[in-house]
Amino acid sequence: MALASLRALVAACSAALVLASCSSGDDTTVLGKASANKLVIAVGYDQPGLGVRRLDGVFKGFDVDVARYVANELGAKDVSFVEATPSQRETLLTEGKADLVVSTYSITDKRKEVIDFVGPYFVAGQDLLVRLTDTEITGPESLTAGVKLCSVENTTSAQYVKDRFAQAVQLVNYPNFSDCVTALLAEQVDAMTTDDVILAGYAAQNPELLRVVGKPFSKEEYGIGIRRGDADGKAKVTAAVQKMIDSGEWRRSLEANVGRSGYSIPEPPKIVP
Numbered sequence: 001m002a003l004a005s006l007r008a009l010v011a012a013c014s015a016a017l018v019l020a021s022c023s024s025g026d027d028t029t030v031l032g033k034a035s036a037n038k039l040v041i042a043v044g045y046d047q048p049g050l051g052v053r054r055l056d057g058v059f060k061g062f063d064v065d066v067a068r069y070v071a072n073e074l075g076a077k078d079v080s081f082v083e084a085t086p087s088q089r090e091t092l093l094t095e096g097k098a099d100l101v102v103s104t105y106s107i108t109d110k111r112k113e114v115i116d117f118v119g120p121y122f123v124a125g126q127d128l129l130v131r132l133t134d135t136e137i138t139g140p141e142s143l144t145a146g147v148k149l150c151s152v153e154n155t156t157s158a159q160y161v162k163d164r165f166a167q168a169v170q171l172v173n174y175p176n177f178s179d180c181v182t183a184l185l186a187e188q189v190d191a192m193t194t195d196d197v198i199l200a201g202y203a204a205q206n207p208e209l210l211r212v213v214g215k216p217f218s219k220e221e222y223g224i225g226i227r228r229g230d231a232d233g234k235a236k237v238t239a240a241v242q243k244m245i246d247s248g249e250w251r252r253s254l255e256a257n258v259g260r261s262g263y264s265i266p267e268p269p270k271i272v273p
Contacts, residue, residue, distance in 0.1 A: 030226060030233030033099050034074035041067045042084035042098035042225075046178040048201030049258040051103055053083070065253040066121060066244065067102040070224070073240035085175060087154040090114045093227050100237070101225035104195060106156040116230070118237045119223030120269045121245075124195035125216025126157050129184065129202060132211050137191050139215035143169045150180035150189040157194040160218055177202070185209060195220050197263055204261035221269070242271055 026032030033039045043064050044051030051063040059081050071079040084092065084103035092098040093115050104124070107117045130137045143149060143161075149169045151158035161171055172189050174180050180192040181202050192199070199212045224241070226234055244250045245268045254265050 029230050030099050031074060031236060034071065034076040037076060037078050038080075039071055039074065039076040039078075039100075040080045040082055040098050041071065042082050042089065042092050042101040042103060043067055044103040044177075045083045046176055047104060047198050048205050049261060049263075050198060050201060051084070053081075060257070062122075062253050062257040063102045063104065065249075065257070066224070066241070067100065069244045069249060070100070070102070070237055070240040073243060074236055086152050087175060089154075089225060093225055096227075099226070104198060104220075104222055105225050106195075106220045107223040108156060111225075114228070116226050116228050116234055117223030118226060118234055118241060119271060120221035121224065121241050121250075121271065122197070122222040123266060123269045124197045124220045124222065126160060126193060126218035126220060127196040127199055127216050128213040129181075129192040129194075129199040129210055130190070130213060131184065131187075132209055134190070137213065139213055140165065140217045143191075145169070147191065148172055148189040150174060150183050150192045152177055152180065152194060155194065156218070156220060161193060181206075181210075197258060200258065200261040200263040238271060238273065245271075 027036065027038065043059060045053040047061065049061055051059070051061040053059055068079065082092070082098055084101050089101050089103065089105060090111060093101060107119060128137060128139070136142060137147070143165045145168050147169045149161060150172045151161055153173045153175060158171070158173060161169070172183065174183065177194060177198060180189070183189045184192050185206070196212060196216050203210045203212050224237055226237060250268055251265065259265060
């Protein structure tokens with residue numbers, strides 16, 4: 001073989017190796033995982049209207065729609081979902097068990113010490129869910145001594161209650177939102193607290209038994225959780241969420257998933273770069 005031909009062959013092989021390496025993607029980044037069709041997104045399994053895993057295995061809800069939209073914009077032809085239990089959301093990201101978390105994940109300074117966020121993509125307010133026949137709990141000011149209030153571990157709702165009302169109420173923590181609803185229906189607790197949009201979904205499932213008090217007392221900005229240091233991935237996810245908002249798909253998803261609960265659809269928030 002002539003020297004020129006040998007050089008050409010080596011160059012061609014080198015280019016092929018580089019191409020193969022690039023196409024396989026970097027498994028430490030969101031874009032690499034998406035290009036390799038290995039993207040894993042953590043979503044809620046028990047939040048009606050936001051993130052639910054049905055008995056047939058189908059995932060439904062606004063957060064699920066956001067997750068799918070973002071995955072599609074990143075070029076992922078397929079996406080795997082895992083459960084985003086509130087107490088494990090940061091761990092899912094830091095241990096590489098999920099690449100993104102889209103699950104009513106409030107942006108806080110404490111969480112930003114561990115992970116990054118894209119958002120906010122939605123703004124909610126903390127409220128109370130009570131039994132339909134209850135006339136004594138009318139807002140946060142009625143959370144007096146003797147009231148058993150249910151919340152979910154490692155949520156901003158639970159922390160807010162601890163900071164503001166812990167001396168008055170008896171706080172009962174459970175791992176999942178559905179656990180609090182079950183305890184409320186069984187009269188084991190007097191009220192449940194978390195974000196109003198989550199409570200609206202549960203009230204819509206049990207309109208003859210439960211109601212939302214309707215006096216929000218905090219501001220919860222939802223963000224998409226992503227591992228720290230992935231600047232390119234964060235930029236692409238930000239662009240995808242902005243496109244979902246600008247296209248009208250953001251509002252259409254909310255109306256389809258949450259509108260029937262009677263929840264008032266807000267204006268989309270401004271995403272912080």
